[in-house]
Amino acid sequence: MADADLSFLALIALLPILFLIFLKLIVRPRPLQIPIKSRHVFITGGSSGIGLALARQAATEGARVTILARSLEKLEEAKTSIRLSTGIDVAIVSADVCDFEAVKAAVESAGPIDVLICNQGVFVAYELENQEMKEVRDMIGVNLIGTFNLVKAALPGMKSRSDRKPVSIAFMSSQAGQVGIYGYTAYSASKFGLRGLAEALQQEVIADDIHVSLIFPPDTDTPGFVEENKKKPRLTSIIAGSSGVMQADDVAKKALNGIKSGSFFVPCNFEGFLLAIATAGLSPQRSYLMAFVEVVSAGVLRIAGLCFQWTWYGSIEKWHAQKKYNDLCSSICTATPSLRRGWMYIAAIHKNLISWTEFED
Numbered sequence: 001m002a003d004a005d006l007s008f009l010a011l012i013a014l015l016p017i018l019f020l021i022f023l024k025l026i027v028r029p030r031p032l033q034i035p036i037k038s039r040h041v042f043i044t045g046g047s048s049g050i051g052l053a054l055a056r057q058a059a060t061e062g063a064r065v066t067i068l069a070r071s072l073e074k075l076e077e078a079k080t081s082i083r084l085s086t087g088i089d090v091a092i093v094s095a096d097v098c099d100f101e102a103v104k105a106a107v108e109s110a111g112p113i114d115v116l117i118c119n120q121g122v123f124v125a126y127e128l129e130n131q132e133m134k135e136v137r138d139m140i141g142v143n144l145i146g147t148f149n150l151v152k153a154a155l156p157g158m159k160s161r162s163d164r165k166p167v168s169i170a171f172m173s174s175q176a177g178q179v180g181i182y183g184y185t186a187y188s189a190s191k192f193g194l195r196g197l198a199e200a201l202q203q204e205v206i207a208d209d210i211h212v213s214l215i216f217p218p219d220t221d222t223p224g225f226v227e228e229n230k231k232k233p234r235l236t237s238i239i240a241g242s243s244g245v246m247q248a249d250d251v252a253k254k255a256l257n258g259i260k261s262g263s264f265f266v267p268c269n270f271e272g273f274l275l276a277i278a279t280a281g282l283s284p285q286r287s288y289l290m291a292f293v294e295v296v297s298a299g300v301l302r303i304a305g306l307c308f309q310w311t312w313y314g315s316i317e318k319w320h321a322q323k324k325y326n327d328l329c330s331s332i333c334t335a336t337p338s339l340r341r342g343w344m345y346i347a348a349i350h351k352n353l354i355s356w357t358e359f360e361d
């Protein structure tokens, strides 16, 4: 009897080990490292924010770096700032990613690329109802179609490279490319699009030893983020606030490490790590340990995801209730000014009962 118990326990202990061995055998693509020292790293949107931090980091690690953006002035400034902080010179090239011929010329002038980081991006957060179609087209155009232009322009050179070391194509997505967020209809669509592009492209280029990475930063303190915050809907900030704000240098470090280790998904903070597991879907996974974590925590993380949605929809409901309440307040005040004092008194009591402070600007 005791023997039977013991062998049952041994079997229970053995199961995860057997499962790990099974995963180690089947995970694809196979694990690998992508060196960047002395290799050509081409970074779009490299004149500002995350791209600039990536350029500085890659240069520090011994890569030959080219940065691309539209404004030559901002590119010159970035080059100077990298030279001042590291003593290293990066190459600059000006082009609009929306213009395929310009992108092709820029890529050709820069020479064969070993690591292409498609990081350029524009983001203007609004409810779709309040967003101009021009802004929608800009976000899809720069973030998604611009990335297609880059890959189409760089791929022939990457495939016909002479050195046979593995190379990488990395896409800067966003946590808003893993879960739809209020105020990001167009932006989320552009970033979700990158995932489809990345998953399909990885299958197409694996035979050429080209490896795809998809990077998912949370809100990051950059010039673009400062601009975005000037007119962002309050609810966008509240919901995105579930994941905090990172510094561009920290995002760049995570991103570069992810690229070097050939990871397909590259989360940047703890929430991003959970989000990557919760949204793993049918994405490729090189790490059998991560695959194990994905399998065993899938159910629990689905519950966590549902809890996040519960709090987000709670915030949205509260926001609408408050808006209704404010509208009522102001219509009563303007309709009958004599009632104002009495109404304010009732409102004060009401406010004590329900806390709206979260929404007060």
Ligand SMILES: NC(=O)C1=CN([C@@H]2O[C@H](COP(=O)(O)OP(=O)(O)OC[C@H]3O[C@@H](n4cnc5c(N)ncnc54)[C@H](OP(=O)(O)O)[C@@H]3O)[C@@H](O)[C@H]2O)C=CC1
Residues within 6 Å of the ligand: 044, 045, 046, 047, 048, 049, 050, 051, 068, 069, 070, 071, 072, 074, 095, 096, 097, 098, 119, 120, 121, 122, 123, 142, 146, 172, 173, 174, 175, 216, 217, 218, 219, 220, 221, 222, 223, 224, 225
């Ligand atoms: N900051 C954040 O909170 C987050 C950002 N991200 C993503 O990270 C990436 C970088 O963001 P961030 O550093 O904040 O952005 P910034 O606005 O600070 O920088 C954007 C860069 O992209 C370049 N760029 C913009 N449009 C084009 C274009 N049409 N052609 C070529 N280059 C262009 C800009 O230069 P120029 O204008 O001169 O062309 C600039 O170098 C984006 O893809 C963004 O979506 C993801 C998650 C969070």
Ligand SMILES: CCCCCCCCCCCCCCCC(=O)[C@@H](N)CO
Residues within 6 Å of the ligand: 123, 174, 175, 176, 179, 181, 217, 218, 219, 220, 225, 228, 239, 240, 241, 242, 243, 271, 272, 274, 275, 278, 301, 302, 304, 305, 308
């Ligand atoms: C199951 C576990 C879930 C874990 C928590 C989920 C948190 C999601 C928060 C999403 C934040 C989106 C930020 C977008 C930033 C961005 O791209 C803009 N600043 C524009 O650049």
